[in-house]
Amino acid sequence: xxxxxxxxxxxxxxxIRGLRNSATLVFNTTFTQIGKTNLLLLKGLLDIEQLTGYFxxxxxxxxxxSYLLHMHKVSQENLWFIDSVxxxxxxxxxxxxxxxxxxxxxHVENLFKTFEMINDGKGKGxxxxxxxxxxxxxxxxxxxxxxxxxxxxxxVISLKAYIEKxxxxxxxxxxxxxxxxxxxxxxxxxxxxxxxxxxxKKDVEK
Amino acid sequence: MSNGFSRIPSGIRGxxxxxxxxxxxxxxxxxxxxxxxxxxTFGMKFLMEGAExxxxxxxxxxxxxxxxxxxxxASQFDFIKKEYFGxxxxxxxxxxxxxxxxxxxxxxxxDDKIAENMPQRIVIDPITVVGAFFEEEYRLFLFELTNLxxxxxxxxxxxxxxxxxxxxxxxxxxxxDSVILLTMLEEEGTRRKYLExxxxxxxxxxxxxxxxTITTEDGIVVLxxxx
Numbered sequence: 001x002x003x004x005x006x007x008x009x010x011x012x013x014x015x016i017r018g019l020r021n022s023a024t025l026v027f028n029t030t031f032t033q034i035g036k037t038n039l040l041l042l043k044g045l046l047d048i049e050q051l052t053g054y055f056x057x058x059x060x061x062x063x064x065x066s067y068l069l070h071m072h073k074v075s076q077e078n079l080w081f082i083d084s085v086x087x088x089x090x091x092x093x094x095x096x097x098x099x100x101x102x103x104x105x106x107h108v109e110n111l112f113k114t115f116e117m118i119n120d121g122k123g124k125g126x127x128x129x130x131x132x133x134x135x136x137x138x139x140x141x142x143x144x145x146x147x148x149x150x151x152x153x154x155x156v157i158s159l160k161a162y163i164e165k166x167x168x169x170x171x172x173x174x175x176x177x178x179x180x181x182x183x184x185x186x187x188x189x190x191x192x193x194x195x196x197x198x199x200x201k202k203d204v205e206k
Numbered sequence: 207m208s209n210g211f212s213r214i215p216s217g218i219r220g221x222x223x224x225x226x227x228x229x230x231x232x233x234x235x236x237x238x239x240x241x242x243x244x245x246x247t248f249g250m251k252f253l254m255e256g257a258e259x260x261x262x263x264x265x266x267x268x269x270x271x272x273x274x275x276x277x278x279x280a281s282q283f284d285f286i287k288k289e290y291f292g293x294x295x296x297x298x299x300x301x302x303x304x305x306x307x308x309x310x311x312x313x314x315x316x317d318d319k320i321a322e323n324m325p326q327r328i329v330i331d332p333i334t335v336v337g338a339f340f341e342e343e344y345r346l347f348l349f350e351l352t353n354l355x356x357x358x359x360x361x362x363x364x365x366x367x368x369x370x371x372x373x374x375x376x377x378x379x380x381x382x383d384s385v386i387l388l389t390m391l392e393e394e395g396t397r398r399k400y401l402e403x404x405x406x407x408x409x410x411x412x413x414x415x416x417x418x419t420i421t422t423e424d425g426i427v428v429l430x431x432x433x
Binding site for chain 1 (some may be wrong): 231260261318321357359
């Protein structure tokens with residue numbers, strides 16, 4: 001991460017700092033930047049804001065983000081993963097107390113059952129939901145490869161309802177609005193804020 | 207979006223019209239050709255296009271050429287902005303590593319540099335040199351490399367030298383998503399350059415050789431395309 005990236009992260013954190021209580025946020029960026037955006041968001045939430053949370057993996061096995069965080073010296077002490085990809089990717093599922101695997105992106109609704117299981121103390125080593133500050137969801141448009149738009153809308157609504165159960169929790173999803181206008185409309189309808197990261201980046205570069 | 211793929215423009219004037227708007231993102235593209243057909247120029251134009259769009263580029267050379275060489279090469283082209291080097295375009299030399307280490311260390315090096323820089327555009331120039339160092343394991347290296355590259359959020363251009371008598375580097379072609387061939391043919395006493403899209407996964411593309419020229423202003427330009 002260079003100085004410009006770090007300034008950008010600071011800027012994003014400034015934007016979301018006041019919004020945190022039960023807020024659901026949509027981070028709009030171009031499709032080429034989604035991987036990097038997730039890394040920058042986690043850098044800000046974990047290192048700068050010192051928060052605790054879950055990253056919901058939809059696109060590539062969680063090891064990629066974990067490796068990126070390691071390479072960029074972002075502490076993963078307060079981060080847990082819910083991985084919906086590895087099950088069908090052929091990558092070996094290595095069980096640990098930092099990652100829970102879902103059956104696949106076809107069954108992402110099982111996310112909420114997983115959280116309940118964690119809350120019931122069945123997920124040893126996982127942080128319980130009343131101590132979680134954020135749930136960050138990977139590129140949500142990836143779900144379109146496995147689910148129809150109605151199923152995704154159901155997930156979007158369920159996620160919002162879940163986050164609203166916890167007053168201190170923030171939910172975030174990343175998307176490229178231009179590539180996925182229909183899904184973006186759904187997110188705009190149900191979620192509280194859309195933050196345009198390309199606009200923020202331009203502010204930093206001025 | 208086209209046919210379900212997000213695409214990024216190649217930067218090569220005339221090519222995007224032949225391939226439904228650009229390279230599928232992410233994907234791995236082989237640009238193969240004999241010496242002097244413009245492979246490195248293709249790769250450089252691809253990275254410069256990204257830099258203009260605020261994307262990060264990463265250029266791996268396998269030839270042990272220092273950055274100064276690249277800057278000297280760059281100075282002959284108007285489209286290459288030197289100020290991008292070290293910033294929007296990072297340059298990595300793999301030559302020494304090739305001579306001293308095994309193919310697994312080379313893969314680790316590439317993986318680490320990608321993780322460090324988070325590029326949206328990657329060029330490895332030329333990939334075929336690796337075959338001379340890891341003859342036995344070359345096929346395995348290519349298989350693992352393309353798998354590695356496909357998992358990153360980037361479009362990678364691999365350039366490949368075509369040996370005499372070869373139509374294209376067959377060992378790599380099976381593993382990549384797209385193959386673009388650059389050729390030079392002697393016609394009426396003149397050598398003419400051509401570009402041909404041999405395959406592009408998930409993309410209806412213009413078939414057949416298209417004449418190209420290389421200019422200092424734009425690099426490779428497709429002169430006439432039947433689309």
